[in-house]
Each structure stands twice: as structure tokens, then as C-alpha cells.
Amino acid sequence: FRNEVVPGANDNLSGCAAAVVLANRFSQNKAEDVEIVFVITGCEEAGTGGSFALARDMRKDSWSPDNTVVLAIDGLTNGKIRCFLDGELKATRISPWLRQKIDSTLAANPRYQEVEDFEIPTGGTDFMPFLAQGYSGMGIGCVDPTIGAPRHYHLPTDTPENLDLEQLALSVDFVEDLTRAISVGQGPLTPA
Numbered sequence: 001f002r003n004e005v006v007p008g009a010n011d012n013l014s015g016c017a018a019a020v021v022l023a024n025r026f027s028q029n030k031a032e033d034v035e036i037v038f039v040i041t042g043c044e045e046a047g048t049g050g051s052f053a054l055a056r057d058m059r060k061d062s063w064s065p066d067n068t069v070v071l072a073i074d075g076l077t078n079g080k081i082r083c084f085l086d087g088e089l090k091a092t093r094i095s096p097w098l099r100q101k102i103d104s105t106l107a108a109n110p111r112y113q114e115v116e117d118f119e120i121p122t123g124g125t126d127f128m129p130f131l132a133q134g135y136s137g138m139g140i141g142c143v144d145p146t147i148g149a150p151r152h153y154h155l156p157t158d159t160p161e162n163l164d165l166e167q168l169a170l171s172v173d174f175v176e177d178l179t180r181a182i183s184v185g186q187g188p189l190t191p192a
Contacts, residue, residue: 009160010150014076015141016040018172025176034183041126051126055133063135069098069182070137072127076171077164078151079142082118086128086139091119095136101181105174112174118143140175142167 007013019038026036041050051072059065072084083102085091094102094117106112125139144151152158 004156006154006156007159009158009163010078010142011075011153011158014163014168014171015073018073018076018168018175021172022176022179026179031183036179036183048124048126048129052129055129055135059133059135065134065136068135070127070130070135071175071179071182072125072130072137072139073141073171073175074125074139075141075150075153076175077142077168078153078162079144079149079167080114080116081112081171081174082116082141082143084125084127084139084141085117085119086124086131087120088122088124088128092131094138098136098138098182102178105178105181109173109177111170112177115174121148140171140178142171 019040023036023038030036039054041048041054058068083094085093102115106115120139125141127135127137127139130137142150147153152162
């Protein structure tokens with residue numbers, strides 16, 4: 001829009017790098033009866049095009065909404081961890097069974113006391129196309145409460161030098177712990 005390069009170190013290289021770290025962690029220790037798939041999609045800013053195509057194709061081919069949970073991780077630093085309430089026109093609440101998993105994850109680790117819900121004022125995460133297809137899940141990212149977005153969001157200053165690496169590590173740990181909680185004794189996956 002401004003004809004300036006926005007490097008995207010937080011939005012969303014942080015989520016892409018986190019996916020690689022998480023894939024490594026889960027490859028070493030995961031329940032045998034759980035499949036965890038890591039996907040990096042494109043076109044999020046252009047109407048969530050990549051995740052829209054993935055949700056459509058996987059619903060037809062192999063990912064049943066009855067036993068699939070989608071966590072869209074995006075912008076995992078430069079703010080406080082938030083569980084995004086997607087929906088574009090009307091924010092959708094998080095499924096009660098998933099809310100229980102979030103609450104138990106938060107209670108198990110005092111490092112996650114900053115985690116709260118965040119109703120996205122406009123737009124949506126890469127979870128939104130999955131929500132429209134009937135999947136359970138949510139988006140996870142960071143928001144600076146003073147500005148309502150991650151610091152350096154969509155600016156040329158979204159560079160590696162401006163990442164809060166401690167926050168990024170905390171966010172990755174939270175996503176890992178929540179994913180492990182979800183994969184143990186998950187209840188009915190009914191969307192909100």
C-alpha cells in the first residue's frame with residue numbers, strides 16, 4: 001500500500017519458525033494415536049487464500065472436522081499472548097471443550113498468566129476458513145494491549161532486530177503445552 005517493503009519478521013516469520021521448532025519437539029515426544037500436521041500457508045493478507053484452499057481441500061480429502069483441531073499461529077511476539085476470537089462480522093466464542101483445555105494449560109503454568117482472549121476488530125486469522133468449514137480451533141498470536149496489535153505490525157520495522165525473543169519462546173512453549181493438552185483425552189470437537 002505504501003510501496004515499502006515490510007520484512008514480516010513477526011508477521012509471520014515468527015509463526016513459520018515456531019512451526020519448525022514445534023515439529024522438532026513433537027517428533028521426539030508425541031502420543032502414538034495423534035497426528036500433528038504443520039502447514040505454512042500463503043495469502044493470509046489476501047483473504048486468507050492459502051488456508052481457505054487448505055480447509056476446502058482437506059475437508060473433502062482427509063481431515064474430518066469430527067477429529068481435527070486447527071491452531072493458527074501468527075505473530076508470536078511483540079505483545080502479550082492472545083487466543084483470537086475469529087469471525088470477521090461477529091466474533092465466535094471458543095468451543096467449551098477447547099476453553100477447558102486452555103484453562104487447564106494456563107493453570108498448570110504460571111508463566112502463562114498473561115494469556116487472554118482477543119476479539120479481532122477486523123479481518124481474521126488463518127483459522128477463519130476452517131471455522132467456516134466446521135472445524136474446532138482458534139488463532140494464537142501476540143497483541144500489545146496499548147496499541148491493539150503487535151508492535152511493528154505491518155511496518156518496515158517488523159525486522160528480526162525488533163523481535164522480543166523471550167516473548168517468542170514463551171509463545172512457542174504455550175502453543176506446545178496447549179497442543180499436548182488438546183491431544184490428551186480430547187472431548188467432542190463441536191465448533192462454537
